[in-house]
Amino acid sequence: MWKEENNQLTRTFEFDDFVNAFGFMAQVAILAEKHAHHPEWSNVYNKVTINLTTHDAGSTVTEKDRQLAAAIDKLVD
Amino acid sequence: MWKEENNQLTRTFEFDDFVNAFGFMAQVAILAEKHAHHPEWSNVYNKVTINLTTHDAGSTVTEKDRQLAAAIDKLVD
Amino acid sequence: MWKEENNQLTRTFEFDDFVNAFGFMAQVAILAEKHAHHPEWSNVYNKVTINLTTHDAGSTVTEKDRQLAAAIDKLVD
Amino acid sequence: MWKEENNQLTRTFEFDDFVNAFGFMAQVAILAEKHAHHPEWSNVYNKVTINLTTHDAGSTVTEKDRQLAAAIDKLVD
Numbered sequence: 001m002w003k004e005e006n007n008q009l010t011r012t013f014e015f016d017d018f019v020n021a022f023g024f025m026a027q028v029a030i031l032a033e034k035h036a037h038h039p040e041w042s043n044v045y046n047k048v049t050i051n052l053t054t055h056d057a058g059s060t061v062t063e064k065d066r067q068l069a070a071a072i073d074k075l076v077d
Numbered sequence: 078m079w080k081e082e083n084n085q086l087t088r089t090f091e092f093d094d095f096v097n098a099f100g101f102m103a104q105v106a107i108l109a110e111k112h113a114h115h116p117e118w119s120n121v122y123n124k125v126t127i128n129l130t131t132h133d134a135g136s137t138v139t140e141k142d143r144q145l146a147a148a149i150d151k152l153v154d
Numbered sequence: 155m156w157k158e159e160n161n162q163l164t165r166t167f168e169f170d171d172f173v174n175a176f177g178f179m180a181q182v183a184i185l186a187e188k189h190a191h192h193p194e195w196s197n198v199y200n201k202v203t204i205n206l207t208t209h210d211a212g213s214t215v216t217e218k219d220r221q222l223a224a225a226i227d228k229l230v231d
Numbered sequence: 232m233w234k235e236e237n238n239q240l241t242r243t244f245e246f247d248d249f250v251n252a253f254g255f256m257a258q259v260a261i262l263a264e265k266h267a268h269h270p271e272w273s274n275v276y277n278k279v280t281i282n283l284t285t286h287d288a289g290s291t292v293t294e295k296d297r298q299l300a301a302a303i304d305k306l307v308d
């Protein structure tokens with residue numbers, strides 16, 4: 001579900017409405033801080049797009065990105 | 078699922094873990110402010126207990142409580 | 155503080171860290187749903203950028219955008 | 232500011248309104264999960280009461296409680 005391109009992992013999540021989208025964002029925020037790895041992410045109403053890359057590794061996709069992506073996936077799958 | 082006793086509606090919600098419980102709390106917070114009606118609620122790890130009563134009506138259960146309860150139920154059912 | 159260009163209001167907010175930035179996002183989320191008007195917004199670590207436009211008015215800046223912007227400003231000023 | 236009694240640390244935080252109180256709660260939630268230590272906490276409108284104890288240590292106050300309390304204090308002081 002995550003696409004790897006331009007040296008980042010990207011996935012867009014779609015929910016019923018804004019309230020559900022933001023509940024997901026609150027969960028992702030907790031996971032991100034716990035992983036000490038933060039996404040570039042955006043939201044419009046029921047859609048949340050998350051981009052993951054590792055700046056400390058020259059902005060490439062690393063194991064840190066894959067681990068956070070996997071943790072996020074567990075929230076919705 | 079909601080019990081009415083002591084002039085309030087009460088329901089306890091249980092989740093897999095804290096992250097899921099707090100995602101739900103973020104959703105409930107948005108609904109509460111939208112309804113201009115706020116719960117007395119508590120959380121311990123994966124459990125969230127919500128109490129609803131209408132202080133402006135002498136702390137009894139009113140239609141405002143039932144409407145917020147119904148909106149909350151839609152999040153989980 | 156908000157710039158109006160490309161038919162939207164835009165402001166970037168900067169915080170000490172991710173935790174503070176996300177606390178602000180939770181507040182904005184509540185206000186947005188209360189106003190029934192939702193931003194296009196993004197976050198990277200301690201920065202939150204909010205774009206406001208009214209799609210129902212042909213994606214121009216309307217009073218709805220100005221009111222939500224004013225409510226958001228009250229959170230931080 | 233935290234009182235230690237009944238084998239727990241307790242502090243009540245008061246904010247201007249519900250939106251500000253919940254912004255704080257979102258921050259506390261992130262810190263709690265990061266510390267792998269979760270509060271018993273409750274909210275009514277603009278008030279948030281947090282109780283900290285360490286169940287794994289026989290429900291007494293330990294260094295884990297003091298560290299989370301200190302992290303929470305940094306959010307508001």
